[in-house]
Amino acid sequence: MESLTHQAGADGVDMDAIMQQMAEHKGCGTSGGSGKSSCGSSAGPSDMPAEIWEKVKNHPCYSEEAHHHFARMHVAVAPACNIQCNYCNRKYDCANESRPGVVSERLTPEQAAKKVVAVAATIPQMTVLGIAGPGDPLANPAKTFKTFELIAKTAPDIKLCLSTNGLALPEHIDTISKYNIDHVTITINMVDPEVGAKIYPWIFWDHKRIEGVEAARILSENQLRGLEMLTERGILCKVNSVMIPGVNDQHLVEVNKAVKSRGAFLHNIMPLISAPEHGTVFGLTGQRGPTAQELKALQDACEGEMNMMRHCRQCRADAVGLLGEDRSAEFTTDKIMDMEVNYDLESRKAYQAAVEQERVAKVEAKNEEMAALAGEESDVKVLVAVATKGNGLINEHFGHAKEFQIYELSTSGSKFVGHRRVDMYCQGGFGEEDTLGTVIRAINDCHAVFVAKIGGCPKNDLIKAGIEPVDEFAHEFIEKSAISWFKAYLEKVKSGEVSHVARGDAEIRQGALIAE
Amino acid sequence: MAYKIVASQCTSCSACEAECPNMAISEKGGTFVIDPAKCTECIGHFDTAQCVAVCPVDKTCIIDPSYPRYQA
Numbered sequence: 001m002e003s004l005t006h007q008a009g010a011d012g013v014d015m016d017a018i019m020q021q022m023a024e025h026k027g028c029g030t031s032g033g034s035g036k037s038s039c040g041s042s043a044g045p046s047d048m049p050a051e052i053w054e055k056v057k058n059h060p061c062y063s064e065e066a067h068h069h070f071a072r073m074h075v076a077v078a079p080a081c082n083i084q085c086n087y088c089n090r091k092y093d094c095a096n097e098s099r100p101g102v103v104s105e106r107l108t109p110e111q112a113a114k115k116v117v118a119v120a121a122t123i124p125q126m127t128v129l130g131i132a133g134p135g136d137p138l139a140n141p142a143k144t145f146k147t148f149e150l151i152a153k154t155a156p157d158i159k160l161c162l163s164t165n166g167l168a169l170p171e172h173i174d175t176i177s178k179y180n181i182d183h184v185t186i187t188i189n190m191v192d193p194e195v196g197a198k199i200y201p202w203i204f205w206d207h208k209r210i211e212g213v214e215a216a217r218i219l220s221e222n223q224l225r226g227l228e229m230l231t232e233r234g235i236l237c238k239v240n241s242v243m244i245p246g247v248n249d250q251h252l253v254e255v256n257k258a259v260k261s262r263g264a265f266l267h268n269i270m271p272l273i274s275a276p277e278h279g280t281v282f283g284l285t286g287q288r289g290p291t292a293q294e295l296k297a298l299q300d301a302c303e304g305e306m307n308m309m310r311h312c313r314q315c316r317a318d319a320v321g322l323l324g325e326d327r328s329a330e331f332t333t334d335k336i337m338d339m340e341v342n343y344d345l346e347s348r349k350a351y352q353a354a355v356e357q358e359r360v361a362k363v364e365a366k367n368e369e370m371a372a373l374a375g376e377e378s379d380v381k382v383l384v385a386v387a388t389k390g391n392g393l394i395n396e397h398f399g400h401a402k403e404f405q406i407y408e409l410s411t412s413g414s415k416f417v418g419h420r421r422v423d424m425y426c427q428g429g430f431g432e433e434d435t436l437g438t439v440i441r442a443i444n445d446c447h448a449v450f451v452a453k454i455g456g457c458p459k460n461d462l463i464k465a466g467i468e469p470v471d472e473f474a475h476e477f478i479e480k481s482a483i484s485w486f487k488a489y490l491e492k493v494k495s496g497e498v499s500h501v502a503r504g505d506a507e508i509r510q511g512a513l514i515a516e
Numbered sequence: 517m518a519y520k521i522v523a524s525q526c527t528s529c530s531a532c533e534a535e536c537p538n539m540a541i542s543e544k545g546g547t548f549v550i551d552p553a554k555c556t557e558c559i560g561h562f563d564t565a566q567c568v569a570v571c572p573v574d575k576t577c578i579i580d581p582s583y584p585r586y587q588a
Contacts, residue, residue, distance in 0.1 A: 080531035081572060090527045090572040106528070135529055207535070207562050209569040 052265065055182060055236055058127045058352065059159060060322065064311045064416050068392045069355045072128040073119050073320040075112035076105065077143045081135035082167050083203045083219065086281035087242060087272055090134075105318070106134070109143055111333055113150035118336045119320055120155050121343050123327070124351035126320075130161045132185075134318075138168035141175070148179045157345060159183065163240070167203060167219050169226025177233050184230055185268075186223055187240040190248050191258045193217040198247050201281070224262060231263030238266040238309065243290050243298060244282070245272070256302040267302060268309035271295050271508045292445055292506035296417060310418045311405075322390055362392045365480040370413055373483055378490050380500050381410040385420065385443040385467075386478050387451040394473050394481060398454035404443055407478070409486040414479045421509045438509070440465045445506040447489070450481060466503070518552035519565055520580035525573050532567035532577065541567065552583050 060067035081090065107115065120126045129151055131137040137144040148160050161183035162176070169186065176184065190196040196216025203215040210218065230237045239259040241252050248255075256267055272289040274282040281287075290298075299308045321327040385404035387396035406418045420442040436458055443449060448468040452475060462469045473481035492498045518540075521532070526547040533541045533548060538561075540554035550567070557579075558565045567577040 079527075079529040080534065080570075081529065082531075082570070084572060090529055091525075135531065139531065140534075204531075204535075204570045207566060207569070208564060 052236065056265075059161075059183065060128060061130070061161070061183075061185075061238070061309075061312070064309070065359070067311050067322070068388075068390050069125060069359070070128070071123055071126045071320070071322045072130060073116065073126060074130045074132050074318055075107055075115060075147060076134050076318040077107050077109055077112045077147050078131055078133055078137045078140035079106050079135045080139045081133070081165075082139040082205070083136070083165050083215075084201050085165075086199055086201060086287075087244070087274060087283075089279040089281075089283075091279065105333060107333065109146040109150055111336070112147045113154060114341075115331055115333070115336050116151050116158065117154050117343050118339045118341050119331055120158060120348070121341050122330075123321065124348045125322070125355070126158070127352070128159045128161060129155075130163060132163035136165050136168070137162045138164045138172050141168075141172055145175055145179055148181065152180065155343060157348065161185065163187070164226075165219070166223030166226045167205065168222070170222055170229060173226065173229045173233065176230075177235065181235065183236045183238065185238045185240055186227060186264075187242070188220075188223050188227075188255055188259060189242050189244070190216065190251060191220055191224070191255050192251060193220060195248050195251050196220060199242075199244065224258065227259060227262045227264060237264050238268060239264045240268045240270060240312075242272050243269050243295060245288055245290050245294065247287070249290065249294070249298060252298060253301055256306065260306045264306070266307045266309050268312050269295065269299055269302065270312055270314055273314060289508055292418070292420065292442075292508055294505075295508065299417070310416060358391060362477050362479070365477045366414070366483065369480045369483040369487075373411060373413070373487055376411045376487065376490060378411050378493075380490060380493060381408060382447040382486070382489070382500075383408055383417070383445050383503070384470075384482055384485070385446045385449040386482070387449070388478060392478050393475060394450045394478055395452050395475050398449070398451040398458055398469070401439075401451075404439075404446075404449065405478070406443070406446065407482050409482055411490075414482045414486075420506065436461055440467065441507045442509060443467065443506060445503045447503060448485065450478070450485070466501075517557065517579050517581060517585045518555035518583045519550050519557060519567055519577050520552070521548055521550055521567070522576050522578060523547045523549075525576035527573060529572060531570045531572070535566035535570050537561040537566065550577075552580060 056063040056066065058066055058070050060070045060072050116129050131144050131147060144162065151158060151160065159182045160180065162181060163185040164187070166186040166188065169184075189199050193213045193216035196219060197213045200216055200219060202209050202211045203219055204210075205215070205218055227237055227239070239255075241248075241255055243249055243252060252269060259267060272282060272287065274280060274287050274289050276283050276286075299310060302308055318328050319326050320331055384407050386394055386407060387398055387401040388394060388405055389396045401422060403419050403421045405416065406420060408415045408417045422439045422442045440462065444465070444467075446467055448470050449462060450470045450473060452471065454469050454471055459469045470485060473485070489498070493500045521541075528543070528547050530543070530548065533543070537558060538554045538556055540551045541548055542551070565577065571577050
């Protein structure tokens with residue numbers, strides 16, 4: 001019975017020792033439940049069919065444009081999982097951690113329904129409710145579907161979605177359709193079982209634990225069949241893939257083709273989050289995540305094939321708020337149970353109408369600026385970082401930014417290509433390191449950083465590092481400002497006032513957030 | 517013998533509760549416990565103990581040697 005041992009790692013790594021380390025791992029000091037989640041497209045109405053735009057325009061995880069305006073929440077009602085992934089350790093649990101696989105408390109379907117209504121009444125931009133774990137929603141079908149049923153009754157305007165590993169997707173497809181689930185995300189890291197065997201040590205299938213290539217084969221078949229079944233039923237499907245350098249990085253191009261051909265609407269390639277203190281197999285074997293430029297190169301390579309999501313924040317299975325922010329601490333079970341909730345559908349509609357107007361203004365501003373760029377010809381392409389609190393505006397102070405949004409500028413215009421977390425992280429239990437250095441390393445591939453305001457010291461250090469701090473567009477629209485800056489930059493390059501030099505690579509931040 | 521759950525290892529994910537053919541597993545004090553009177557080690561139901569096979573943390577569902585071996 002104790003023969004459920006593990007294969008030796010590919011590099012002769014002692015897997016038993018690693019599994020024991022995982023089992024002993026206690027996270028970084030907090031207690032509670034355990035946790036997983038996952039989450040759009042930079043595309044606007046112009047590059048997708050109208051019926052799809054209607055479905056995604058208010059969904060922060062499916063539309064890059066929407067994520068500036070709309071919020072989502074996850075409810076952690078599904079703790080059980082039916083597979084083991086080498087980037088996940090279910091024992092890890094830290095309230096300060098912001099990544100899939102982590103939650104602070106588990107909820108019953110009834111608590112979850114109450115929480116959704118309480119949040120929606122407080123945050124009018126909350127339009128999407130997702131179940132993303134902390135295990136797999138479809139490994140907890142009774143709790144998952146009961147939650148959807150309750151929410152559909154009390155908050156009928158909220159879109160429902162779920163995120164799954166896909167193993168149990170085919171058997172639940174009719175139920176998903178019956179409960180009007182708008183969006184489904186499947187995490188697909190491979191279509192080749194040989195690759196899969198390096199990512200998934202085992203699956204639980206047909207009352208048995210199955211290991212190795214056979215496990216990956218069964219998983220892959222169910223994922224792809226599930227995707228086809230969703231497409232047949234007209235349910236919008238996003239595919240998440242974790243980019244693991246040396247394991248599936250090249251292979252993800254093939255995955256991209258396989259999921260596109262089966263009707264996936266959007267592909268979200270995320271960087272592996274892996275640090276020894278996470279207690280995952282990959283963390284403990286020293287498997288690294290990709291650099292910012294490695295990730296971008298792979299996303300760019302797949303982009304010709306289909307829409308790529310670049311704004312995923314790899315959030316917790318109990319996250320609440322706009323992507324990139326987390327207000328879950330305001331909505332703990334204790335607090336919700338005490339809340340007087342007045343679910344006002346009309347005021348939610350009014351808020352959403354106001355957002356619609358803001359969006360139109362933003363697009364008009366961008367188009368005006370684009371007209372000024374017309375006729376310019378140049379091969380120059382640069383990245384710029386933007387400090388923003390949302391709404392598509394440059395409205396955050398440099399020193400307060402927890403993340404920067406990254407835009408690529410060329411004569412064809414501006415394109416959102418990602419974001420960089422720069423909040424302070426604990427490094428294996430040690431305190432914060434040099435904060436400004438951290439920020440510079442995170443945006444080191446950028447030529448400029450747009451801020452609402454910036455102090456004198458960081459300004460000088462940024463200039464020394466070759467990154468131009470730009471505060472002249474404070475509180476203006478991001479894309480309009482970026483295009484305007486880029487036009488001036490091109491002129492300076494042309495006149496010889498500045499010489500265009502390519503930037504280096506940047507770091508993707510790892511590790512746990514430091515508690516406030 | 518019956519199986520038992522090592523409380524310090526249990527993540528309370530509840531996966532075992534749903535898989536147990538004897539309804540022997542329930543939540544108690546934040547983690548899950550196996551009722552040794554109901555546990556049949558899955559003999560007669562499945563080839564392997566379901567709690568062991570589904571548990572995400574190794575060496576968490578283990579044989580409790582203080583009980584005699586289950587006889588089908």
